[in-house]
Amino acid sequence: xxxxxxxxxxxxxxxxxxxxxxxxxxxxxxxxxxxxxxxxxxxxxxxxxxxxxxxxxxxxxxxxxxxxxxxxxxxxxxxxxxxxxxxxxxxxxxxxxxxxxxxxxxxxxxxxxxxxxxxxxxxxxxxxxxxxxxxxxxxxxxxxxxxxxxxxxxxxxxxxxxxxxxxxxxxxxxxxxxxxxxxxxxxxxxxxxxxxxxxxxxxxxxxxxxxxxxxxxxxxxxxxxxxxxxxxxxxxxxxxxxxxxxxxxxxxxxxxxxxxxxxxxxxxxxxxxxxxxxxxxxxxxxxxxxxxxxxxxxxxxxxxxxxxxxxxxxxxxxxxxxxxxxxxxxxxxxxxxxxxxxxxxxxxxxxxxxxxxxxxxxxxxxxxxxxxxxxxxxxxxxxxxxxxxxxxxxxxxxxxxxxxxxxxxxxxxxxxxxxxxxxxxxxxxxxxxxxxxxxxxxxxxxxxxxxxxxxxxxxxxxxxxxxxxx
Amino acid sequence: xxxxxxxxxxxxxxxxxxxxxxxxxxxxxxxxxxxxxxxxxxxxxxxxxxxxxxxxxxxxxxxxxxxxxxxxxxxxxxxxxxxxxxxxxxxxxxxxxxxxxxxxxxxxxxxxxxxxxxxxxxxxxxxxxxxxxxxxxxxxxxxxxxxxxxxxxxxxxxxxxxxxxxxxxxxxxxxxxxxxxxxxxxxxxxxxxxxxxxxxxxxxxxxxxxxxx
Numbered sequence: 001x002x003x004x005x006x007x008x009x010x011x012x013x014x015x016x017x018x019x020x021x022x023x024x025x026x027x028x029x030x031x032x033x034x035x036x037x038x039x040x041x042x043x044x045x046x047x048x049x050x051x052x053x054x055x056x057x058x059x060x061x062x063x064x065x066x067x068x069x070x071x072x073x074x075x076x077x078x079x080x081x082x083x084x085x086x087x088x089x090x091x092x093x094x095x096x097x098x099x100x101x102x103x104x105x106x107x108x109x110x111x112x113x114x115x116x117x118x119x120x121x122x123x124x125x126x127x128x129x130x131x132x133x134x135x136x137x138x139x140x141x142x143x144x145x146x147x148x149x150x151x152x153x154x155x156x157x158x159x160x161x162x163x164x165x166x167x168x169x170x171x172x173x174x175x176x177x178x179x180x181x182x183x184x185x186x187x188x189x190x191x192x193x194x195x196x197x198x199x200x201x202x203x204x205x206x207x208x209x210x211x212x213x214x215x216x217x218x219x220x221x222x223x224x225x226x227x228x229x230x231x232x233x234x235x236x237x238x239x240x241x242x243x244x245x246x247x248x249x250x251x252x253x254x255x256x257x258x259x260x261x262x263x264x265x266x267x268x269x270x271x272x273x274x275x276x277x278x279x280x281x282x283x284x285x286x287x288x289x290x291x292x293x294x295x296x297x298x299x300x301x302x303x304x305x306x307x308x309x310x311x312x313x314x315x316x317x318x319x320x321x322x323x324x325x326x327x328x329x330x331x332x333x334x335x336x337x338x339x340x341x342x343x344x345x346x347x348x349x350x351x352x353x354x355x356x357x358x359x360x361x362x363x364x365x366x367x368x369x370x371x372x373x374x375x376x377x378x379x380x381x382x383x384x385x386x387x388x389x390x391x392x393x394x395x396x397x398x399x400x401x402x403x404x405x406x407x408x409x410x411x412x413x414x415x416x417x418x419x420x421x422x423x424x425x426x427x428x429x430x431x432x433x434x435x436x437x438x439x440x441x442x443x444x445x446x447x448x449x450x451x452x453x454x455x456x457x458x459x460x461x462x463x464x465x466x467x468x469x470x
Numbered sequence: 471x472x473x474x475x476x477x478x479x480x481x482x483x484x485x486x487x488x489x490x491x492x493x494x495x496x497x498x499x500x501x502x503x504x505x506x507x508x509x510x511x512x513x514x515x516x517x518x519x520x521x522x523x524x525x526x527x528x529x530x531x532x533x534x535x536x537x538x539x540x541x542x543x544x545x546x547x548x549x550x551x552x553x554x555x556x557x558x559x560x561x562x563x564x565x566x567x568x569x570x571x572x573x574x575x576x577x578x579x580x581x582x583x584x585x586x587x588x589x590x591x592x593x594x595x596x597x598x599x600x601x602x603x604x605x606x607x608x609x610x611x612x613x614x615x616x617x618x619x620x621x622x623x624x625x626x627x628x629x630x631x632x633x634x635x636x637x638x639x640x641x642x643x644x645x646x647x648x649x650x651x652x653x654x655x656x657x658x659x660x661x662x663x664x665x666x667x668x669x670x671x672x673x674x675x676x677x678x679x680x681x682x683x
Contacts, residue, residue, distance in 0.1 A: 297488075
């Protein structure tokens with residue numbers, strides 16, 4: 001029978017079906033960070049259980065870490081305690097830890113692929129909803145709660161019900177300066193933040209095939225914002241090139257690699273495989289996207305005005321009113337008239353080397369507007385080193401940006417980088433929820449290029465027609 | 471985990487759709503390394519004013535809902551972050567069940583709850599009840615109209631019984647059999663899965679994780 005990529009990975013990891021109707025699924029990689037793991041390790045201690053496969057478990061610190069020069073000394077005692085708890089837990093249970101100061105430290109969803117931990121055909125979990133990122137390699141990767149973290153630590157399996165399959169095909173070619181962030185925001189605008197609930201996306205089509213691995217990760221990263229726990233892209237030569245081109249310490253090599261490649265090439269969905277749901281999007285018609293509200297589904301083309309109370313499918317007029325009040329916006333206002341105070345380029349969505357290159361291409365030889373605070377935060381220490389080797393840090397600094405160390409930074413305000421009440425931010429991150437970037441902060445989600453151009457102009461611009469500030 | 475069979479309590483309304491887990495428990499409370507103490511921080515940014523006093527405008531702060539234990543809300547509750555702290559906060563704030571509406575069918579289906587949140591509820595003895603939009607609207611109106619309105623959640627029979635002054639209203643709901651069995655019997659997931667260790671070991675004999683040894 002013809003199978004989808006999801007079904008192939010599922011079948012290869014099925015330990016057994018259970019009498020209660022769930023399935024015991026084997027987990028190949030377990031990523032751990034400081035925020036969602038301490039209670040799971042505590043649970044193991046209380047029950048006298050051990051970590052079944054520490055060698056399949058990888059840990060880093062990202063949410064709490066400061067990104068400025070003082071990053072090694074966390075001032076907040078509660079953050080420091082959480083970081084210390086992870087250090088102790090990893091030491092006690094024999095788990096690989098890339099802590100603060102380690103050259104391989106970074107956002108968990110940036111270092112996984114970078115180190116070759118993420119590979120096609122694997123099952124991967126992490127106590128973090130953006131684990132969907134790793135689906136860009138054709139790995140079934142999804143976020144779990146802390147109780148499930150403990151379950152995976154103890155058993156290397158999860159009890160799961162099979163998800164529905166949802167194929168999202170992007171036909172045609174993207175317009176210049178329109179990129180994967182716009183592709184995924186467009187999808188979320190179409191189906192809403194619950195549209196993919198219960199499903200696993202498979203992103204495919206010409207516009208997806210032509211994307212780099214970094215750009216594919218951006219799309220899969222935001223699967224959860226469309227309600228799906230996981231998003232997949234079939235592995236291809238671009239994937240294999242990414243895995244083999246650089247030294248990725250945990251990726252297979254030599255004869256082992258040849259064997260792996262043979263298996264990975266069998267992963268793509270069979271041509272006649274049937275999906276539970278299919279949606280086709282013409283990529284050539286996608287405009288740069290900007291969110292105007294407090295949910296990723298509240299998103300619009302940059303050349304459109306802020307919508308009216310009755311104009312937003314899936315949201316009641318009262319919901320729209322609440323969102324506009326919170327955001328300090330009025331219906332009918334042009335998106336290109338909105339003036340952010342802060343620009344944040346970073347997060348597990350858009351902090352990889354290609355994201356920084358795209359932002360730098362816009363900022364090169366230009367200056368940020370005086371009114372703007374511009375923060376550029378690489379996703380990992382390795383990304384930071386690479387960017388500095390390419391001179392990108394100089395481009396950012398010359399443009400007036402703060403060039404930071406690796407971490408989640410202003411995406412979620414668990415560390416010193418956060419918005420003040422009513423501070424408006426153009427952010428390359430993934431969530432514009434109320435208070436996400438700091439209590440009372442106002443977030444507009446955009447691509448790195450859109451963020452960089454807004455930094456130069458002091459307001460949003462349509463990057464397709466922008467004349468470069470000249 | 472304590473077994474859940476039936477529960478009777480006051481219903482409190484949170485008349486908002488797409489309530490995300492950042493709202494249920496803001497990030498600053500995620501720094502705790504404990505599993506307890508989250509209750510007073512549930513809905514923090516809505517619940518309290520800047521000076522830390524309760525926000526009288528927030529619907530759940532009304533005195534009539536002080537003793538509530540069943541939350542009534544709109545669709546896609548618990549979307550966003552996977553933080554189980556959101557469920558810990560609700561459970562520790564006294565909620566035993568949450569009622570939310572699903573909408574539409576097939577491709578247009580919008581569920582009452584986000585996936586990871588619903589799953590996390592099932593690990594903590596919080597029952598998630600999905601009813602039609604019409605039924606939920608009816609319950610909202612009843613809750614607004616009648617102070618101290620109580621309901622009973624009967625998980626075994628999969629019924630929500632609204633105890634109106636004019637008589638009981640009974641709503642049946644769908645519920646996952648495997649989760650029900652676990653909640654009703656207070657079973658521990660890990661304990662149960664460990665019983666299949668022979669299956670796991672035999673699976674590992676032939677399964678390739680591609681991890682360098």
